[in-house]
Each structure stands twice: as C-alpha cells, then as structure tokens.
Amino acid sequence: MKSKSAQKVKLTSYDDLFGTSEQTSGEVITSVPISLFHSFKDHPFRVVDDEKMQETVESVKKYGVLMPGIVRPHPETGYEVVAGHRRWRACELAGLEEMPVIIRDLDDDAATVIMVDTNIQREDILPSEKARAYKMKYEAMKHQGSKSEKNTADLVGEAAGDSGRTVQRYIRLAELVQELLDYVDVAKIPIMAGEKLSYLRKEEQEWVVEAIANSGVFPSKAQAEQLKALSESDELTEGKVYAVLVKKESENVGVTISSKKIRNYFPPAYTKAQIEDVIFTLLEKWKENGEKEEPEDAGN
Numbered sequence: 364m365k366s367k368s369a370q371k372v373k374l375t376s377y378d379d380l381f382g383t384s385e386q387t388s389g390e391v392i393t394s395v396p397i398s399l400f401h402s403f404k405d406h407p408f409r410v411v412d413d414e415k416m417q418e419t420v421e422s423v424k425k426y427g428v429l430m431p432g433i434v435r436p437h438p439e440t441g442y443e444v445v446a447g448h449r450r451w452r453a454c455e456l457a458g459l460e461e462m463p464v465i466i467r468d469l470d471d472d473a474a475t476v477i478m479v480d481t482n483i484q485r486e487d488i489l490p491s492e493k494a495r496a497y498k499m500k501y502e503a504m505k506h507q508g509s510k511s512e513k514n515t516a517d518l519v520g521e522a523a524g525d526s527g528r529t530v531q532r533y534i535r536l537a538e539l540v541q542e543l544l545d546y547v548d549v550a551k552i553p554i555m556a557g558e559k560l561s562y563l564r565k566e567e568q569e570w571v572v573e574a575i576a577n578s579g580v581f582p583s584k585a586q587a588e589q590l591k592a593l594s595e596s597d598e599l600t601e602g603k604v605y606a607v608l609v610k611k612e613s614e615n616v617g618v619t620i621s622s623k624k625i626r627n628y629f630p631p632a633y634t635k636a637q638i639e640d641v642i643f644t645l646l647e648k649w650k651e652n653g654e655k656e657e658p659e660d661a662g663n
Contacts, residue, residue, distance in 0.1 A: 399441030407495035559587035
C-alpha cells in the first residue's frame with residue numbers, strides 16, 4: 364500500500380536511525396514524492412545500476428526503505444538530497460513514487476559534511492570519488508572554522524578511519540587532469556604516484572597523458588617523483604617526460620652521440636631543452652611511421 368505524502372513519525376534520536384551518538388530529538392520522518400528530489404550539487408559519489416543496486420531494489424520492493432534519507436529544501440522547488448542518493452535510485456527502479464526522508468534546514472557546509480560522512484565508508488569507493496569528497500569536506504570544515512586539537516585533515520578522515528596524511532594525499536589527487544585520475548581509478552597509476560603527478564602544471568600533466576598514450580608506459584612512484592622534481596625546477600619539457608617514462612636502467616645497448624655533432628643540426632640560438640624536444644618528437648614520428656627496421660643477418 365502506497366504511503367501517504369507527508370506522513371510523519373516521531374524519532375527519539377539520531378542514534379535510533381543511524382547508530383551514531385548525534386542527538387536530533389523531535390525530528391520527523393516525512394514521505395516525500397521522489398519527483399521533488401534534486402541531486403546534491405557536485406555529488407562526488409557514483410550511483411550505478413549494478414548488482415548491489417539490484418539487491419537494494421529487491422529489498423525496497425520487499426521491505427520498503429528502512430532508513431530514511433536526509434534532504435534540505437531546494438532553492439527553487441522541492442528538496443536537495445543530502446544523504447540517500449542510492450535509496451532514491453532504488454525507489455525509482457522499484458517503481459515507488461515516494462521515499463521517507465528527514466527534512467533539515469542545512470547550510471552548504473553542514474550539508475556537505477553530512478553528505479560525505481554518510482557515503483565515505485562504503486567499500487566500493489573509487490580514489491577519484493574519495494579525492495573529490497575529501498576536498499569538499501575539507502573546504503566545508505575550513506569555512507566552518509573548525510577548532511580542535513586535531514588539524515582539519517585529521518578531522519576530515521575520522522569517519523572513514525583515515526589519517527590526516529591519507530586525507531591530504533587524496534585531496535591532492537583531485538588536482539589531476541581527468542585522464543590521469545581515470546588511470547588511478549583503474550590502478551594503472553599508483554595512488555602515491557598520482558599524488559606526485561598532481562603537483563605538475565596542467566599542461567605538464569597533459570604531456571604525461573600523451574606520453575602514456577604513445578609509449579604504453581605508466582609512471583611509477585619513482586618516475587612521478589622525477590617528473591615532480593623537474594617541474595619544480597622549471598626543467599620539465601615534453602621531451603623529458605618521454606625520457607623519464609621510457610628510460611630503462613638495465614638497457615644493454617647504449618648509444619652516445621656527442622653534443623658537438625648534434626649541435627651541427629640546430630641553429631646556434633636553440634637551447635638544450637629545445638633540441639631535446641625536437642629529437643624526441645622526431646623519434647616518436649619515426650616510430651609511428653614504422654620506419655624502424657631490424658638489422659639484417661650478417662650471414663645473408
């Protein structure tokens with residue numbers, strides 16, 4: 364039987380609903396049409412129609428929504444969902460028209476903290492989701508002027524049991540261009556390497572993306588540290604990105620060309636960095652055109 368809109372049930376405490384110590388005496392559960400819901404602005408967590416979602420849908424069909432969501436009035440019309448995006452989606456898939464929620468008047472910072480804390484402990488969170496979520500919560504707590512013996516980063520990580528240093532590492536990941544962040548999500552770039560790469564300028568990160576696409580080599584933590592050091596000293600060029608990624612310390616065949624010979628092919632005004640860029644660009648074009656040939660057998 365469909366529940367009546369605005370049907371209300373008194374709660375004794377937040378503890379009864381969510382198993383925490385926060386007291387919210389007198390709060391009310393209200394059944395609200397899901398057609399009035401709006402997603403939280405810049406919501407960092409995925410809502411995927413996967414196997415777990417299907418399990419949630421089956422549960423909703425059988426038992427209803429056992430834990431109400433949290434919403435706040437939307438500036439235009441309806442309500443912005445603070446906690447309960449997956450339950451909202453499950454209700455849609457289950458064919459329900461309403462969902463039980465607690466309506467709160469929350470400012471942006473308070474809403475952000477609740478939104479992050481109610482999602483951050485899930486097991487299937489991607490590094491990119493955690494990065495954006497921690498950044499949002501960190502900025503919200505800074506706005507709130509959090510005062511504690513612990514620093515803000517430590518407070519941000521408490522809900523998920525992460526240290527302040529871990530929080531800072533994830534926040535740095537939010538500075539990566541999307542392509543590099545995607546590689547971190549699929550574990551082709553380690554999180555610690557991603558952190559180092561996040562210090563590169565956006566143009567430099569794009570060089571790394573292109574170098575990965577052309578070489579098929581993903582930077583290790585050590586290589587990412589090299590790139591970061593070169594960037595900090597303003598020595599990083601597109602050619603040096605390739606040099607760092609494709610360098611093989613155990614290479615058996617070494618080729619040395621004197622700088623004097625190389626100089627003969629370039630105008631006197633060319634800098635060392637410009638020469639390197641030209642050389643690596645030409646090598647890449649040569650590789651792409653398939654002009655490289657295997658040495659002929661001396662016996663032929």
